[in-house]
Amino acid sequence: MSGHHDLGGVRTDAPVPRAQHAILPWEMRVDALMQLLSDPQRPGGALMSVDELRRGIESLSADEYRSLGYYERWLQSLIAIMTEKGVVERAELERRFAEVERAHEREHAGGGER
Amino acid sequence: MSLKHVHDDRSAELLERAFRELLIEKGLVSDAAVDERVEFMYARTPALGARVVARAWFDSGFKARLLADGSAAVRELGIDVGALKLVVVENAPQLHNLIVCTLCSCYPRMLLGLPPDWYKSVEYRSRAVREPRAVLAEFGVSLPAGVTVRVHDSTADMRYLVLPMRPHGTAALSEDECAALVTRDAMIGTAVVVAPKV
């Protein structure tokens, strides 16, 4: 782990960017999934901790860390932790992702919204 | 489905959907629970923190309890903060506090809602600890001579809230009117509270 998240004092050359993006529903759902999975009150106990989320984010390559958006990093981390634990299998997620992509393409075929 | 290989606007949204569908099918979460959490997050806004600040301005006993045990005091107001361990740091004429999480983006979400993008930026996380006065100047906060700047890096389980100073010119305002003046940035430390111009 190269510690590219350990940012205190690292950059002093650029102003703090003030642009604010409107948070998207999928981003809110990623946050919600994290809260639900890490809730110690959930049936069977927490499936993960915020520390694991952080570790998953810190395990991204420096390039991914820089180029992915905030909740994209969260999502990658959630997937890494859940597949690491065998809660979800990578192969089944890949299959489901492919199905969801195809369904999305069908829904938006014929020059509709994009 | 590493996002870096398929990265466009839709990929993350589709991946979230695929992931969530599997979790639901496995009985680990439900759509209803996700929706409920999302609604809960939307309901968390800086107005909650502003109520706490205004109460502290109007009730010195509450303020003392707030500074001693932030979470317990906030619960007195009926605000649910869950497992949050809140530390409230008080601005004073000679002291200005600034909050940052250099390692990630720890933030008192139960009182302020979701953090702004700038709080999570590389630039803020890097510079707030190293050159806080320059960062404050960018945010339009110029401090008088003799004011100490104290930066808090949230590295562990505590979450920080700045108790800003009550501005002059607010003596005639009610507690609710005072709360309406308190901005999110004032509770992070990148702003001060200003009285309304009359």
Next chain:
Amino acid sequence: MTARFQLGEPVRVVDTGASGHVRTPRYIRGKRGVVERICGEFRKPEELAYGRYDGERESLYRVRFAQREVWPDYSGPADDTLDIEIYERWLERSEEGR
């Protein structure tokens, strides 16, 4: 478990050599400060980060550092400070004080 350090005690942040998920930022390692608050006992981030939720707890301290101690080129006043939470394992008593 009793806390090893007391309020007001001068301490130095050591580098424990731990790798993986740690919560002691690089910029504060080797720096000297003063214990400002004893925060209580918490489970170790390195263990929680690997799914071990029931491990031993460790004392956590809020330590106050002079900015001029932390950054050699700090241009602000000598009284400017930086407060960080540090786990006990990362601290040793600093005999020289501040």
